[in-house]
Amino acid sequence: MAHADGTLRHDYVIVGAGSAGCVLAARLSENPDTRVLLLESGPEDTRSEIAVPLAWPALWGTEVDYAYDTVPQAGTAGLRHDWPRGHTLGGSSSINAMVFLRGHPNDFDSWNCPGWDYESVLPYFKRMETVEGGDRRYRGTDGPMRPARAHPDAANPLSEVFIRGAAAAGFPLTDDFNGACAEGAGWHDLSITGGARQSTARAYLHPVRGHRPNLTVRTGARARKLIIDGNRCIGVEFDQMGRTMSAFAGVEVIVSAGAVDSPRLLLLSGVGPAAELEAIGVEVVHDLPGVGRNLHDHPACGVVYEAAQPLPVGQHNHAETSMLWRSDASLAGPDMQLMFIHVPFHPPHLSAPANSFTFGVALMAPEARGSIRLSGPQPQRPPLIDPNYLGSEADLRRMVDGIGVAREIAASEPFAPWRAREVLPGPDAADPKALRSFLSTAACTYYHPVGTCMMGLGSDAVVDPRLRVHGLEGLRVADASVMPRVVSVNTNAATIMIGEKAADLILQGALEG
Numbered sequence: 001m002a003h004a005d006g007t008l009r010h011d012y013v014i015v016g017a018g019s020a021g022c023v024l025a026a027r028l029s030e031n032p033d034t035r036v037l038l039l040e041s042g043p044e045d046t047r048s049e050i051a052v053p054l055a056w057p058a059l060w061g062t063e064v065d066y067a068y069d070t071v072p073q074a075g076t077a078g079l080r081h082d083w084p085r086g087h088t089l090g091g092s093s094s095i096n097a098m099v100f101l102r103g104h105p106n107d108f109d110s111w112n113c114p115g116w117d118y119e120s121v122l123p124y125f126k127r128m129e130t131v132e133g134g135d136r137r138y139r140g141t142d143g144p145m146r147p148a149r150a151h152p153d154a155a156n157p158l159s160e161v162f163i164r165g166a167a168a169a170g171f172p173l174t175d176d177f178n179g180a181c182a183e184g185a186g187w188h189d190l191s192i193t194g195g196a197r198q199s200t201a202r203a204y205l206h207p208v209r210g211h212r213p214n215l216t217v218r219t220g221a222r223a224r225k226l227i228i229d230g231n232r233c234i235g236v237e238f239d240q241m242g243r244t245m246s247a248f249a250g251v252e253v254i255v256s257a258g259a260v261d262s263p264r265l266l267l268l269s270g271v272g273p274a275a276e277l278e279a280i281g282v283e284v285v286h287d288l289p290g291v292g293r294n295l296h297d298h299p300a301c302g303v304v305y306e307a308a309q310p311l312p313v314g315q316h317n318h319a320e321t322s323m324l325w326r327s328d329a330s331l332a333g334p335d336m337q338l339m340f341i342h343v344p345f346h347p348p349h350l351s352a353p354a355n356s357f358t359f360g361v362a363l364m365a366p367e368a369r370g371s372i373r374l375s376g377p378q379p380q381r382p383p384l385i386d387p388n389y390l391g392s393e394a395d396l397r398r399m400v401d402g403i404g405v406a407r408e409i410a411a412s413e414p415f416a417p418w419r420a421r422e423v424l425p426g427p428d429a430a431d432p433k434a435l436r437s438f439l440s441t442a443a444c445t446y447y448h449p450v451g452t453c454m455m456g457l458g459s460d461a462v463v464d465p466r467l468r469v470h471g472l473e474g475l476r477v478a479d480a481s482v483m484p485r486v487v488s489v490n491t492n493a494a495t496i497m498i499g500e501k502a503a504d505l506i507l508q509g510a511l512e513g
Contacts, residue, residue, distance in 0.1 A: 001090045008247040009065060010035040010216070012506070013236050014254045015265065018091020019192055019492055020479040021256035021287045023499030025127070026144075026208055026508065029215040033258060035187075036215050037247055038205075039238055041222035043085035050094050051196040053317045059095040064088040068385055070445075072127055074411070075390030077440040079347075084447060085260055086265040089219065091198030091490055092258065096447065098197055098317045099339070100147035100189035102486035104182040104324070106333030106419045111484045113455050113465045116501075124500040125141070125493070131189075138179045144203040145496065147178075147189035147318070156314035158357060159187070159321040162340040164322050166415040169474050171409075177324070177489070183325035183334040189493070190316055200496060221245075224252060224379045226269035226475065233475035241377075252474050252506060256499070261450040261483040263292040263372045265385045266453070271472070281377045290460040291370040291453065296486055297387045298337075299399065300362040300448035301439055303352060306419040311355055313503075318342050320501040322486060324364070325405070327398050334488050335365035336402050338409070344423075352423045354509035359406035362446050363399055364488040367392035372452050387444055399443065402433045448491040453481040466505045478502035 012028050014021050017040035025038040033431045047064055049055035053218070061067050068083040086092035102125050107119035117452035124142035129147055134140075150159065166185035175182035209217060220240055227235040227246060235248035242310030255262045265502055266272055272292060277284050293384065314320070319341045326335035339360035368391035373384040391394045410419060421427075425438035453462040455471075461484075463469055467476040480495045487494045 008037060008245065010247065011035040011249045011251045012036045012248060012254060013249040014038045014256055015236055016091065016255065016257035016261065017089045017201065017205065017217065018086055018256060018258055018367070018370050018479065019093045019495040020154055020499030020502065021088060022205040023480060023496055024256060025215060025217070026504050027075065027500065027503035029212050032212070032214055034214060038215070038217045039221040039223060039236065039247065040089055040180065040219045040290045042089070042219065044219050045094050045183070045199065045201050046087040047088070050090075050199070053098060053190075053192050053195070053197055054314070055071070056095060056097055056317065057077055065095055066260070068285045068382065070385045070387060073387070073389045075396070075440070078203070079441070081332035081389070081446060083260070083449070086259060089205060089217075092447070093191065093199040093496075094201060097319060097493055098191040099319065099322070099490040100145070100178075100191045100493050101489035102178045102182070102497070103489045107485070107487040109330070111455070112187050113484065115465050121497055121501060122250065124373070124504075128496050128500050135176065136162070137180045138176075141448055143208070145191065146193040146203075147191055148193070149167050149187040149189060149489050150316045154315040156312055156316070156342050158311065158342055158418065159340065161408070161414045161418060162321045163187070164201060165409045165412040168414055169409045169411040169492065170386060170504070171323060173327060183324040183326070185321065187320060187321050189319070192316060195315075195400065199254050200499070205366070208469070216435060217436040220383070222379070224264050224268065226265065226271070228271075231286070231471065232473040237495050247416065249474065252476060255475070255477045257478045258479050260372055260385060261384060262477050262479055262481040264374065264453040266291045266469075268377070268379055271469070278371065280374055288462060288470060290462045292450040293460065294367070294484070295370040295372055295385075295452045296366050296368065296451050297388055297389075297447060297449045298362045298364055299366060299389050299395065299401065300360055300446035300487060301403070301442040301444065301503060302341070302423070303359040303361060303403055303410070304344050304346060304424040305410055306353045306420045306423050307355045307357060307369050307418055310419065311357060314342050319360075327401055335363070336405070337362045337364050337397065337489065338402070338406060340502030347442060350424060351440060356423060357418070359410060361399060361402035361406050363395055363402065366395050368395050369451075387445070387449065393407065396439065399439055400432050403435055448486060450480045450483040450486045450491060453477040454484050455482040456484055466509065467502050476502065476506065
């Protein structure tokens with residue numbers, strides 16, 4: 001609601017219409033007496049490629065992508081890495097590869113946060129989805145998302161070859177990664193329905209946006225800083241169409257801008273490590289050392305093979321099957337993933353023939369930690385992103401072992417009619433030293449950054465288990481940045497779950513106080 005002085009006043013102001021923000025806007029506005037403002041810095045999600053499952057790589061570097069990059073990475077030969085981040089309604093769920101995996105139960109149990117163990121979050125995973133024919137102990141029946149496996153009539157035949165190859169190599173299979181068995185090789189769910197991408201904007205926001213006068217969505221509205229009065233956050237200052245405006249929240253501000261921009265907004269607002277902020281000229285409002293720390297991502301690399309015959313063109317997302325396994329049998333859950341990709345996948349400075357397929361090797365439990373920092377006090381300056389790729393010897397060793405697993409499956413009998421030659425890393429990379437050298441130039445992001453507003457009760461935590469920012473009132477963070485440890489799969493489904501649970505926590509708080 002706009003007032004005569006140009007300010008906006010609502011009960012809740014949500015910063016970021018991404019994977020969690022769209023969920024929050026839809027759930028909080030279910031009460032017609034609750035006024036909700038959703039601010040999104042990017043444009044409407046009307047770009048045609050967003051809906052087309054095969055077109056997701058074409059979205060990077062466009063107006064719907066922040067197109068960030070990292071600082072030079074010591075663990076990857078000083079390279080900078082492109083970091084696509086969604087910059088439109090739906091956030092990264094509008095530009096990602098649409099893989100819908102929840103994670104292993106141990107992922108959530110290991111967070112050690114009350115209310116976030118697997119049994120506690122399972123109802124929210126079920127609430128957010130409708131899955132026909134799923135195991136009702138694990139799968140939902142009436143939620144907005146409609147994840148499903150590739151339709152048999154439209155699936156790429158190499159997807160089945162991958163599953164048979166994994167079985168031939170001695171790995172177990174799973175019927176449903178999101179069901180009773182969250183590891184092995186199998187068909188994974190995709191956020192594709194009716195042949196089109198289903199982002200959280202499409203699933204949660206658009207069905208209600210035009211029917212709820214209590215829900216206001218502003219695109220092209222880039223948050224500059226949080227408005228903090230004493231120890232309470234009361235609103236958000238943002239830029240839109242060349243004007244600087246203010247939006248005030250009568251109840252709470254919820255920051256859902258993602259693992260890069262949520263900590264960035266807190267830091268710009270003077271909430272973060274005091275010495276770091278003072279050094280770049282930002283006035284310290286609240287000394288909170290953990291803001292921007294604990295950044296981690298799944299490092300990945302492509303083991304690429306030229307095909308012996310023309311590869312069929314799929315109709316989904318180029319990746320319909322995958323495998324999760326444990327690099328050490330003593331681990332409580334999987335720490336490695338192979339994503340089987342029907343096209344060549346590698347960093348832009350490497351090359352492979354167009355008629356190639358890829359085993360995407362990814363480390364799902366990295367030890368290395370990095371940071372998000374400000375490059376200056378001006379909101380328009382890009383952040384300094386340092387994921388510290390391969391900054392741990394254990395991370396490097398497990399990636400080398402993962403390449404060996406990819407080669408083992410590629411050498412299996414089911415791949416014989418399709419396998420011509422290994423292109424990357426190539427047959428000359430035959431020992432650990434050569435593979436480490438390959439990884440230094442081939443490792444890249446898997447696009448799953450988390451952890452920069454870590455949830456917990458320790459001195460390094462940013463938010464508590466109810467997602468309230470430590471030491472401040474009226475302010476929560478709800479997105480992938482709150483994960484203490486990254487889940488062992490693609491992060492989008494878990495981020496949607498965080499949005500669902502956050503809405504419950506907020507509504508419970510309103511009832512209590």
